[in-house]
Amino acid sequence: MASFWDNIQNIDRRWIYLLVAGAVLFPMIFVANFPIELTPESLQLYNAIDALPDSCAVMLTFDYYPSALAETEPMSVAALRHMFRKNMKVVTISNIPLGGPSIAERVTREIAKEYGKEYGVDYVNLGYKYGYVAVMHGLAGSIERIFPADNTGNLLRDLPLMQTVKNYDNIKFIYVVADNATLEYWISIVNAQYGIPVGGGVTAVMAPKMYAFVESGQMIGLLGGMKGAAEYERLLGILGTATRGMNSQSMVHLVIIFLVIIGNVGFFFSRQDKGKRNG
């Protein structure tokens, strides 16, 4: 017969699912806001954007699938707010066919409306073109050659903003928000070969890898997952979805840590029991 310590190692997964669901829902009902501490990486990114001249042109990428929206969309929203506050001209682009351009369209129009920005004058959504390596190289020569029209079919030559933004020479910073390896290409192609500063945010799973690029100076600043987005929101002084989401994420992390601890306690004592039984 299985001992208590064996049982504690084999809790039915449905109880675990219930515990996780409770951990997500509980903080939504009983809100407890803990202070969000800043990491040097998020502060570096914020300062880099803040130090750019007002009204300059920047590129914001939406290199993520809808599946990672909870982590990445708050980063894009916070970045846009920061850029529009400084009256920057924003050119958005996506290297993800499934969703990227549509997310960019929705998010930029929503935030632009808040700041009274006009499409074609203050921001443009280039959309998606196949082959990100070719696209990244191609934009160095001529944006219009790669994207003759924007995401909704307007010719680039008819958009006032694109009369002044012709290639990377006219872009001061590339802010990449990604849930995949495209950020590495922005760094190794655009930053390394064309010298354009690159910074941005990625999902929490990807963040550890990106620390290497921040450390080497190839990337300016980094937002890691929802926590990174919440840090950026704090820097902007806004209460966004990332800040609100941190409560649920905190509880789920604590539940996982609790489960790991009781699993190991069970493992330790059950091993001790077996050792005693076997003499």
Place this chain on the structure above:
Amino acid sequence: MRTTLPVIVAFLSGFVMVVSFFFGGALGDLDDNALQWVTIVGGFTLVLGVFSILRVNGKVVAKRGRDWPYKLATVISVVAMAIPSMLPVSTNTVGGRIFYSIFPESWGSRMGTGPSSIYDWLFNYIDSPMMETMFAMLAFFIASAAYRAFRARNAEASLLLITATVVMLWRIPMGEALLRLFSDSLPDYINMYVMNGFNVSVQRGIIIGAALGAASMSLRIILGIERTYMGKG
């Protein structure tokens, strides 16, 4: 010929890109043109993919084969997303003039991929929530897997377990508050020594190793030694 031609194309494409990288401008606009060809060829592969999905699933539906209702759902989904997004949005083009001579011009706002288009609606209200739901379910599986798999069986596993627990605490506001109870500088030390120390050194090794592997594989393809991309061993 079926083997030789792709090897020649691969060699020439690789040669152009390598030479233009190391001797910028030596080949004029050839590298720019080669990159544009990548985009054009890539566009055709996407079209090919769509036709392949329709053909494979369409056959099963026509024969009422295994799981045909799911295949039908796939075909309907592809058509519903693709057709309206490809139709012209205005009469500015020849295609647009022909299309809107048959259909009312008010349909224009529903075509294409812009806001308020059919494509956009389907994406925002069906595709996106479904993908988010699938991804969100990972939290349940991760919790269950962490509980079952994270065991301090030996020194290495214990080290991994402790590091993972500390980093998980460090990444949440509640955890940071908890860590500060032990020492006010503890979260900063975790960032400095774990993330920017051990993590960066290991990640760099992996990145450099992977880059060397990619470079040698590219060289093998350019020189025609590696032919697995043609389905050959």
